[in-house]
Amino acid sequence: MKFVDEYRDPAAARDILRHITQLAEGNHYKFMEVCGGHTHTIYKHGIENVLPETVELVHGPGCPVCVIPMGRVDDAIAVAETPGVIFTSFGDMMRVPGGNGNLLEAKARGADVRMVYSPLDALRIAVANPDKQVVFFAVGFETTAPSTAVTVMKAMQKGVTNFSLFCNHVTIVPPLKAILDSPDLRLNGFLGPGHVSTVIGNRPYRFVPEKYGLPLVTAGFEPLDILQAILMLLRQIDEGRCEVENQYTRAVPEHGNLKALEILNEVFELRPHFEWRGLGFISQSALKLREKYAPWDAELRFSVPGVRVADPKACQCGEVLKGVIKPWECKVFGTACTPETPIGTCMVSSEGACAAYYNYGRFTKHQTVPVELTRSKTPEPV
Amino acid sequence: MCLGIPGQIVEILDPAEHRATADVDGVRREVNVGLVMGDAGGIKVGDWVLIHVGFAMTKIDEEEAASTLDFIKQLGSVYDDEIRDFSAEAPL
Numbered sequence: 001m002k003f004v005d006e007y008r009d010p011a012a013a014r015d016i017l018r019h020i021t022q023l024a025e026g027n028h029y030k031f032m033e034v035c036g037g038h039t040h041t042i043y044k045h046g047i048e049n050v051l052p053e054t055v056e057l058v059h060g061p062g063c064p065v066c067v068i069p070m071g072r073v074d075d076a077i078a079v080a081e082t083p084g085v086i087f088t089s090f091g092d093m094m095r096v097p098g099g100n101g102n103l104l105e106a107k108a109r110g111a112d113v114r115m116v117y118s119p120l121d122a123l124r125i126a127v128a129n130p131d132k133q134v135v136f137f138a139v140g141f142e143t144t145a146p147s148t149a150v151t152v153m154k155a156m157q158k159g160v161t162n163f164s165l166f167c168n169h170v171t172i173v174p175p176l177k178a179i180l181d182s183p184d185l186r187l188n189g190f191l192g193p194g195h196v197s198t199v200i201g202n203r204p205y206r207f208v209p210e211k212y213g214l215p216l217v218t219a220g221f222e223p224l225d226i227l228q229a230i231l232m233l234l235r236q237i238d239e240g241r242c243e244v245e246n247q248y249t250r251a252v253p254e255h256g257n258l259k260a261l262e263i264l265n266e267v268f269e270l271r272p273h274f275e276w277r278g279l280g281f282i283s284q285s286a287l288k289l290r291e292k293y294a295p296w297d298a299e300l301r302f303s304v305p306g307v308r309v310a311d312p313k314a315c316q317c318g319e320v321l322k323g324v325i326k327p328w329e330c331k332v333f334g335t336a337c338t339p340e341t342p343i344g345t346c347m348v349s350s351e352g353a354c355a356a357y358y359n360y361g362r363f364t365k366h367q368t369v370p371v372e373l374t375r376s377k378t379p380e381p382v
Numbered sequence: 383m384c385l386g387i388p389g390q391i392v393e394i395l396d397p398a399e400h401r402a403t404a405d406v407d408g409v410r411r412e413v414n415v416g417l418v419m420g421d422a423g424g425i426k427v428g429d430w431v432l433i434h435v436g437f438a439m440t441k442i443d444e445e446e447a448a449s450t451l452d453f454i455k456q457l458g459s460v461y462d463d464e465i466r467d468f469s470a471e472a473p474l
Contacts, residue, residue, distance in 0.1 A: 022388035118436025128474040147437040198440040350460040
């Protein structure tokens with residue numbers, strides 16, 4: 001590891017923390033980290049424990065598996081159980097519970113459900129099985145949606161007609177607006193997501209300062225990145241500025257990946273509305289195939305129930321995704337709901353906030369892990 | 383999935399079809415490089431990229447690649463799942 005040391009330098013961390021403490025003194029600031037990857041860094045390195053009490057971090061909706069509502073999982077199972085269908089999915093999504101079990105259970109009942117790494121693998125399965133209908137369960141933010149778009153364009157170019165898409169791609173900006181419009185939470189700024197921003201760039205976040213008067217700093221995943229981004233937020237507030245800043249210039253180009261954005265726009269259009277787990281229906285927050293690509297739309301090809309299913313009463317993923325409660329405040333966290341037997345999506349995906357807390361042994365507010373800014377093994381859950 | 387995993391391009395298989403081989407922490411697999419070919423300098427053997435679901439999405443430098451790989455390794459199951467999926471053949 002010849003490079004990482006500079007991002008874990010304890011002296012640099014102490015220096016940034018001293019500035020954070022000075023700038024935050026006498027106030028209470030609540031910042032949301034949008035991305036599940038940031039949540040991991042924060043708990044892995046005990047950043048919450050070294051921040052002054054005047055700075056609080058809350059977790060956001062940035063986990064693409066976590067925001068898929070139960071009704072869509074039931075729809076996926078209905079398509080998967082249609083005779084003659086090979087249903088393909090990323091591994092994470094196969095464990096997400098719907099109202100009627102999950103895709104792994106559907107597979108055990110006899111449905112042909114296959115895990116794929118890439119949408120291109122699903123297309124290859126379609127080419128190899130011309131007598132079957134191959135459906136790809138497309139999920140994810142703008143990090144994965146361009147890959148799906150390229151795959152659909154290839155299906156059209158190569159005339160692969162037995163391939164279709166059950167599309168659940170969502171976009172990152174609308175849920176941020178929904179959270180800002182919600183009365184549940186008063187925020188002072190955002191740590192902008194890392195890898196989504198490599199695709200969309202920083203421009204789409206400008207509404208945060210312009211309409212809501214809050215700063216946003218796109219952040220990298222190292223502990224020092226997170227601390228520096230927090231300091232950049234506090235400096236903006238201190239200096240009376242309010243803008244979108246990029247702490248993660250190493251990977252995030254200001255304008256994003258223009259080719260990926262062009263292809264997204266070629267293949268997809270916004271749905272009028274889409275249900276998000278815990279956040280409810282958000283208008284223009286998800287993608288569907290454009291008319292030109294309608295022959296590859298599984299929702300037009302198959303009978304999809306489209307029934308809305310309420311989340312289990314005990315599950316509080318919605319409040320976790322909105323940053324209203326911490327995972328340990330959920331009644332079933334770590335007891336009925338664990339990564340082995342998840343009730344809610346935030347525990348299923350390794351990018352989810354509950355899985356992050358659980359894996360780092362964070363079962364209560366006061367339980368702490370040692371603060372360390374050098375590499376070490378993940379503590380075992382207690 | 384939403385977190386990209388860094389890999390190094392070790393072979394360009396078919397430029398017209400945007401096919402290349404990437405090495406992620408010693409594991410090799412075909413990836414699609416069509417979304418980064420228009421970047422400054424194009425895409426060539428030796429370049430480092432962030433890979434999401436089999437597609438190179440962003441060119442990064444070697445230092446950022448090492449830092450990101452180290453970060454993902456620390457996530458434990460995230461890394462294990464990603465490498466398992468990355469190395470898996472399509473179940474044809």
